Amino acid sequence: MKDKRVFFNPVRMLSPKLDSEAIKLEELYQHPISESFTLEEGLLVMLSKLVEMTRLVRISFEGSSQDGIKNCEALADEVHQQEKLLTGNLACTITDYPDMCRAVILFPGQLERIGDYLESILNCCKIMTRESIPLSDKNISEIGETLQTVQQLLSDLRDIIIAPNKHLIQHVISQSEALDQKCQEMQLSHVDRLLEGSTAPKASSLYLDILESIQSIKRHIKEMAKSIQSILPQQG
Numbered sequence: 001m002k003d004k005r006v007f008f009n010p011v012r013m014l015s016p017k018l019d020s021e022a023i024k025l026e027e028l029y030q031h032p033i034s035e036s037f038t039l040e041e042g043l044l045v046m047l048s049k050l051v052e053m054t055r056l057v058r059i060s061f062e063g064s065s066q067d068g069i070k071n072c073e074a075l076a077d078e079v080h081q082q083e084k085l086l087t088g089n090l091a092c093t094i095t096d097y098p099d100m101c102r103a104v105i106l107f108p109g110q111l112e113r114i115g116d117y118l119e120s121i122l123n124c125c126k127i128m129t130r131e132s133i134p135l136s137d138k139n140i141s142e143i144g145e146t147l148q149t150v151q152q153l154l155s156d157l158r159d160i161i162i163a164p165n166k167h168l169i170q171h172v173i174s175q176s177e178a179l180d181q182k183c184q185e186m187q188l189s190h191v192d193r194l195l196e197g198s199t200a201p202k203a204s205s206l207y208l209d210i211l212e213s214i215q216s217i218k219r220h221i222k223e224m225a226k227s228i229q230s231i232l233p234q235q236g
Helices: 025-030 039-062 066-091 098-104 107-130 137-162 166-196 201-231
Strands: none
Touching (some): 039 066, 039 107, 039 137, 098 201, 137 166, 166 201
């Protein structure tokens, strides 16, 4: 019978179904969703799918790839489905572990929202390709760099769930704040380029939509890291 504990036990993290010798962490996004996942297992699979989605979105942004777009959309659908299963299972344990559930019950939904924002960025890529809307090389480079940061933050968050580490948690929080600052600076620079006439006006709303989505992703990652931080033992 499964242990009902909801928080992160590194010994149980990959369980027999997700044996680390059989499935590498980097390949975990390929694992099908399941209603039998523990919270830890489901979060790991969701995060792995989001890491891969971010990689595919970045590739699609830097150069349209129909296969990449289709694969990204398929992963997004799997993230939606896994969220429903995890949230339903987690709700059943609230009476047994109210304090921990208060901290983590939103995690599946927050990961689903991250998937939504990645889908929004992907949709912007599709619109730019379909309507031949140009972005400058600088814009493309900047957004590519921010998406790489998002990908790393999601990977770090996955590592935190496997084995909570106070230093890594603080790193994720500080890097999230740095990413937010970078996005704000990019928005201000974009306004300057618009006023100078060096950026196409019809690309403006898409560029700003992408930045807003990245900032929203950052917010959810930071909130999750802080939630984990709040329930770790204070000593040590």
